[in-house]
Amino acid sequence: MDVEISNEALDALFAAARAASPREACGILLGQEKRVTALLETANVHPTPHTHFEIDPQALIDAHRAAREGGAQVLGYFHSHPEGPAKPSATDTQMAAHDGMIWAIAGRPDDGGGEGHTLDEKGYTEGGSQSYTLDTQGYTSGEKGHTSRSFDVTFWRDDQPGFTRLSYQRPRR
Numbered sequence: 724m725d726v727e728i729s730n731e732a733l734d735a736l737f738a739a740a741r742a743a744s745p746r747e748a749c750g751i752l753l754g755q756e757k758r759v760t761a762l763l764e765t766a767n768v769h770p771t772p773h774t775h776f777e778i779d780p781q782a783l784i785d786a787h788r789a790a791r792e793g794g795a796q797v798l799g800y801f802h803s804h805p806e807g808p809a810k811p812s813a814t815d816t817q818m819a820a821h822d823g824m825i826w827a828i829a830g831r832p833d834d835g836g837g838e839g840h841t842l843d844e845k846g847y848t849e850g851g852s853q854s855y856t857l858d859t860q861g862y863t864s865g866e867k868g869h870t871s872r873s874f875d876v877t878f879w880r881d882d883q884p885g886f887t888r889l890s891y892q893r894p895r896r
C-alpha cells in the first residue's frame with residue numbers, strides 16, 4: 724500500500740468527477756505523508772476544460788499557505804477524465820513537473836483489459852464475469868449504495884522518471 728485515502732475524500736473525488744462531467748474535475752489532495760484525508764475541489768480554469776485541467780492557482784496558493792500555518796499538507800492533485808481511462812494521458816505526461824507529488828486520476832473503467840485490476844483492494848481476481856469484475860474493482864463495497872459507479876480512480880507518483888502507479892486503500896478501522 725502506497726497511499727491511504729479516507730472514505731470522505733474518495734466520496735468527494737467521485738462526486739466531483741460525476742458533477743463536472745463532461746468537463747474535467749480537478750482539485751487538491753490534502754493530508755499527512757501518505758494519508759489523503761480530504762479532497763479540496765477547485766475550479767478548472769483551463770480554457771478547454773473538456774479535455775484539460777488547470778487547478779485554480781489561487782486555490783493552490785491558499786492550500787500551501789494553510790499547510791505552512793499548520794493545516795493539512797498538499798500531497799498532490801486530482802483530476803478526472805470524463806471520457807478517458809483512469810491513467811495519465813499524453814497531456815498529463817507533458818504537464819508533469821516530476822516533483823514527487825501524488826496524482827489521483829478518475830476515469831472510465833477499463834472495459835475488460837487486465838490493467839486496473841491491480842487496485843482491487845478486496846482481492847477479487849480475474850476470471851469472474853467481466854461485468855462483475857468491473858463492478859467490484861476499486862472503490863465500492865456496496866454499503867453506501869454506489870451501485871452504478873461510472874468512474875474508477877488510480878493513484879500515481881509524479882517523480883523524476885515519470886508517473887509510477889501507486890496502490891491505495893481505505894483506512895482499516
Ligand SMILES: [Zn+2]
Pocket residue numbers: 802803804811812814815828
Ligand atoms: Zn489527465
